[in-house]
Amino acid sequence: TSSVSRSNAASSICKHGGSGSINTAVTSASASSTQKSDPHRSVLLQCYVELKSSVNVEDHVLDYLYSKSVISKPLRDRIRDCATPESRTGLLLDELPSCRASAFREFIEALNASKVTAHQKLAKKLLEVAENG
Numbered sequence: 001t002s003s004v005s006r007s008n009a010a011s012s013i014c015k016h017g018g019s020g021s022i023n024t025a026v027t028s029a030s031a032s033s034t035q036k037s038d039p040h041r042s043v044l045l046q047c048y049v050e051l052k053s054s055v056n057v058e059d060h061v062l063d064y065l066y067s068k069s070v071i072s073k074p075l076r077d078r079i080r081d082c083a084t085p086e087s088r089t090g091l092l093l094d095e096l097p098s099c100r101a102s103a104f105r106e107f108i109e110a111l112n113a114s115k116v117t118a119h120q121k122l123a124k125k126l127l128e129v130a131e132n133g
Helices: 002-013 024-036 038-046 048-054 061-067 073-080 085-098 103-113 117-132
Strands: none
Touching (some): 038 048, 061 073, 073 085
């Protein structure tokens, strides 16, 4: 039951298109998107410590993901309310796999679009880990 409640929570936090109301179709889309992003979840977990310590999501990344409707306003606000840069990045990394299937690709795009060289290097590393398993 915890995975069901997590899927329901994810459907209220992440954007999945449609009118934004939570209903059966959105919950179903959330479960489908979560299944599609599972390989990317493992990539994020493999790089979790490095990402959490090196990425400041407030340097463009958070706004980029919000502007692409990858994350919702409530999630963006929850992330911004975290006390430290590491906890903000950690919350984003924890929630990202529950967002739509393209969230991983758009996270990489956000890192690449950042003017922070370390973010661009991490984007390249994430792609390499994803390709090499």
